[in-house]
Amino acid sequence: MDKILRIDVGAESGPKATKVPVGEYAGLGGRALTSAIISKEVPPLCHPLGGENKLVIAPGLLSGSAGSMSGRISVGCKSPLTGGIKESNSGGQPSQVLARLGYNAIVLEGKPKSNDLYKVFINKDGVKITVDNSLKMLPNYDLVAKMKSEYGDKISCISIGPAGEMKMGAASIAFTDMELRPTRHAGRGGVGAVMGSKNIKVIVLDDTGMQIRAPKDPQKFQDANKRFVNGLKSHPVTGQGLPAYGTNVLTNILNEVGGYPTYNFKQGRFDGASKISGETQAETETKRGGLATHGCHRGCVIQCSGVYHDKDGHYLTKQPEYETVWAHGGNCGISDLDKIAMLDFLDDNYGIDTIEMGATIAVAMEAGLAKFGDADAAIQLVHEVGKGSHLGRILGNGAAMTGRAFGVERVPVVKGQAMPAYDPRAVQGIGVTYATSPMGADHTAGYAVAQNVLKVGGDVNALKPEGQVEISRNLQIATAAIDSTGMCLFIAFAVLDQPDTFQALLDMLSAFYGISMTGDGVTDLGKKVLKMERDFNKAAGFTPQHDRLPSYFKTEKFAPHNVTFGVTDEDLDKVFNW
Amino acid sequence: MRLSRDHGALYPHLAFTVDETLVSCFYALLQQGVMVRCRTGCSVAAFLKDELKAGEETIEKIQSIILDGKPVDDLEAAWIKDGSTLALSAAMPGLVGATLRRGGAYSSFRSAITYHETKEAYEPEDGVVKIKIFNLLMSGLGRDLLKGGVMVPAGAIRNFLEERSYDFWQGCRQILLDSAPIALGALRDPAWLSGKDQIILSVIAA
Numbered sequence: 001m002d003k004i005l006r007i008d009v010g011a012e013s014g015p016k017a018t019k020v021p022v023g024e025y026a027g028l029g030g031r032a033l034t035s036a037i038i039s040k041e042v043p044p045l046c047h048p049l050g051g052e053n054k055l056v057i058a059p060g061l062l063s064g065s066a067g068s069m070s071g072r073i074s075v076g077c078k079s080p081l082t083g084g085i086k087e088s089n090s091g092g093q094p095s096q097v098l099a100r101l102g103y104n105a106i107v108l109e110g111k112p113k114s115n116d117l118y119k120v121f122i123n124k125d126g127v128k129i130t131v132d133n134s135l136k137m138l139p140n141y142d143l144v145a146k147m148k149s150e151y152g153d154k155i156s157c158i159s160i161g162p163a164g165e166m167k168m169g170a171a172s173i174a175f176t177d178m179e180l181r182p183t184r185h186a187g188r189g190g191v192g193a194v195m196g197s198k199n200i201k202v203i204v205l206d207d208t209g210m211q212i213r214a215p216k217d218p219q220k221f222q223d224a225n226k227r228f229v230n231g232l233k234s235h236p237v238t239g240q241g242l243p244a245y246g247t248n249v250l251t252n253i254l255n256e257v258g259g260y261p262t263y264n265f266k267q268g269r270f271d272g273a274s275k276i277s278g279e280t281q282a283e284t285e286t287k288r289g290g291l292a293t294h295g296c297h298r299g300c301v302i303q304c305s306g307v308y309h310d311k312d313g314h315y316l317t318k319q320p321e322y323e324t325v326w327a328h329g330g331n332c333g334i335s336d337l338d339k340i341a342m343l344d345f346l347d348d349n350y351g352i353d354t355i356e357m358g359a360t361i362a363v364a365m366e367a368g369l370a371k372f373g374d375a376d377a378a379i380q381l382v383h384e385v386g387k388g389s390h391l392g393r394i395l396g397n398g399a400a401m402t403g404r405a406f407g408v409e410r411v412p413v414v415k416g417q418a419m420p421a422y423d424p425r426a427v428q429g430i431g432v433t434y435a436t437s438p439m440g441a442d443h444t445a446g447y448a449v450a451q452n453v454l455k456v457g458g459d460v461n462a463l464k465p466e467g468q469v470e471i472s473r474n475l476q477i478a479t480a481a482i483d484s485t486g487m488c489l490f491i492a493f494a495v496l497d498q499p500d501t502f503q504a505l506l507d508m509l510s511a512f513y514g515i516s517m518t519g520d521g522v523t524d525l526g527k528k529v530l531k532m533e534r535d536f537n538k539a540a541g542f543t544p545q546h547d548r549l550p551s552y553f554k555t556e557k558f559a560p561h562n563v564t565f566g567v568t569d570e571d572l573d574k575v576f577n578w
Numbered sequence: 579m580r581l582s583r584d585h586g587a588l589y590p591h592l593a594f595t596v597d598e599t600l601v602s603c604f605y606a607l608l609q610q611g612v613m614v615r616c617r618t619g620c621s622v623a624a625f626l627k628d629e630l631k632a633g634e635e636t637i638e639k640i641q642s643i644i645l646d647g648k649p650v651d652d653l654e655a656a657w658i659k660d661g662s663t664l665a666l667s668a669a670m671p672g673l674v675g676a677t678l679r680r681g682g683a684y685s686s687f688r689s690a691i692t693y694h695e696t697k698e699a700y701e702p703e704d705g706v707v708k709i710k711i712f713n714l715l716m717s718g719l720g721r722d723l724l725k726g727g728v729m730v731p732a733g734a735i736r737n738f739l740e741e742r743s744y745d746f747w748q749g750c751r752q753i754l755l756d757s758a759p760i761a762l763g764a765l766r767d768p769a770w771l772s773g774k775d776q777i778i779l780s781v782i783a784a
């Protein structure tokens with residue numbers, strides 16, 4: 001990996017690809033690279049769908065190597081949903097393939113000169129960009145099937161569905177999985193709309209003839225990778241819980257503690273929770289001949305995903321994740337797993353973020369467009385988005401837009417982006433992250449490594465309420481760093497509890513690049529990334545008042561515990577004091 | 579079969595002997611919650627050990643303990659009372675999973691809902707406790723609980739029986755109602771449940 005592929009979509013005779021040396025961005029990967037390019041090259045006040053915005057797609061530092069869990073990919077831009085900087089990341093095969101093809105990143109830039117739609121094909125011989133208007137408004141599954149028939153089955157694809165083409169704020173970018181299905185998505189923040197604004201429908205990658213990326217010190221790398229894998233396998237979460245049930249294993253317990261946002265964040269418990277839990281989902285998948293344990297890309301040893309079949313045993317979608325099952329399930333009062341799986345498929349097919357879409361439908365239900373619990377009505381609303389009807393255009397632009405259009409007060413967004421599946425009144429610490437993350441409400445923003453491993457900002461007394469601000473800060477720093485390595489964030493559970501596993505990760509990075517990576521180095525990287533992102537947002541007009549939850553979280557009591565969000569604004573403003 | 583727990587003769591006792599692979603079908607009931615008659619007025623630690631017969635290793639595996647909807651940090655300082663609901667889970671993923679772990683590094687994140695005992699101790703008495711068992715604990719602790727017999731609301735049993743497929747019934751080796759075999763047709767006819775609010779269910783693998 002030593003070059004960046006820049007595609008100027010505004011070139012005179014149609015999009016023009018240029019390979020440039022990685023230069024000043026050397027040593028950066030994933031989120032660190034996307035955020036560095038966006039903050040340096042994109043004017044913060046630009047229109048997110050205009051020619052000045054850029055879309056950056058960057059594999060992680062270890063992507064394309066034999067390192068386990070290294071296949072996440074980051075997508076960065078100025079977000080049409082939040083108006084701030086965005087990094088949205090995804091699993092799937094393209095990260096490994098793009099890295100093996102030698103690219104640190106693909107940057108889409110400029111403003112198209114016509115309405116033509118393009119496909120980009122990249123292999124060992126170079127880059128070919130072709131106009132193909134027959135792809136217009138194709139959903140992701142049909143699109144990928146067409147690419148397969150054209151380029152064979154050794155490819156992987158990065159694509160947008162109709163939502164991206166219509167430049168909707170909830171539009172995602174799809175990344176194909178090991179089975180060449182468009183099931184993995186950079187969902188958050190409307191990144192698909194930015195790809196749509198560049199008139200690029202699909203990027204097809206083929207790494208045939210390319211080698212696996214070699215580490216500087218193969219022996220040390222192999223040894224560290226082995227320790228890392230052993231650490232993941234021996235931990236109860238990464239070795240047992242996630243493989244057996246996936247992330248949806250959280251449903252029952254969140255519901256039990258009354259922190260499961262139900263009926264558009266009205267209450268913390270859903271009567272139908274056990275019908276849509278990870279335990280029930282895994283049992284259903286196994287019974288129907290699907291898979292309850294499966295990876296989203298080659299090299300994943302945790303395998304938190306799965307394959308969901310319909311009642312007749314036919315493929316319906318990949319295993320919907322916790323956030324998806326919650327967004328379309330409990331948050332909309334829906335307790336039918338098959339219908340939720342169908343909604344997941346439709347989201348993937350039209351290219352929409354499942355969290356934003358579920359939250360939006362719940363707001364629409366509150367507005368009276370459908371009844372809570374009416375799964376068929378929810379499916380119909382997603383079809384409206386796919387069709388691009390007037391109603392669909394509103395819904396496809398997310399919960400905030402829908403709330404405004406229909407006069408709903410209870411709209412669970414921060415910086416315009418819908419909150420994920422944890423109510424910040426019950427779990428207040430996560431509310432600190434929702435409020436202050438430069439990304440808008442995002443559960444993964446403060447997710448990763450324990451501060452007691454990294455000692456970011458010194459020791460914190462976690463048992464004191466005021467520890468929430470410090471912990472949120474430390475987690476956001478650590479997460480930004482992990483996102484920059486391209487490792488799946490789910491490694492965090494093992495790294496959190498097992499310092500040896502964290503050391504193994506540092507050793508992998510060190511052996512691969514022939515450097516000496518320390519915990520402090522990781523911390524500094526995380527801080528640097530966050531600072532770039534915060535500075536961008538500030539220049540884009542964000543103030544401390546944007547680092548707040550909607551005010552109803554402070555006033556509406558949340559059953560069953562009847563709690564409100566109690567972290568003060570003064571404390572929220574301290575999160576980035578380091 | 580003999581129940582290991584004394585539920586009295588108040589309710590009908592439905593006893594399943596099923597193929598090994600079918601025991602997991604009953605875990606759906608564990609997620610919703612089953613009741614046990616037991617000694618209450620004891621700490622969560624004592625309850626797990628004495629009433630649920632959980633060994634050291636199992637207790638170590640139980641990383642999240644939710645008593646009456648509130649995460650417990652100190653097992654010795656939280657008390658089981660008549661009518662309590664106790665939910666048990668292995669270690670969960672994600673920041674929120676870590677937040678809900680007992681005594682975990684992120685417990686301050688959910689301080690607004692953490693369990694705090696209001697009294698120092700409670701009098702021991704007979705009572706009924708609702709138990710929910712989730713995820714990786716279902717195949718060990720949950721299975722033992724089902725073997726020993728639990729009380730299940732009649733409505734939950736009715737739904738459970740209605741939802742079973744042909745394959746399930748094929749794998750049932752023996753079904754006894756109050757120690758007498760009951761025909762499939764009679765069991766699936768909700769008439770036998772009419773007027774009952776609870777039944778005692780026990781499940782063993784053939």
Ligand code: SF4
Pocket residue numbers: 069091092294295296297300301302303304305488489490
């Ligand atoms: S743990 Fe899950 S999300 Fe992470 S790489 Fe594996 S399958 Fe993908």
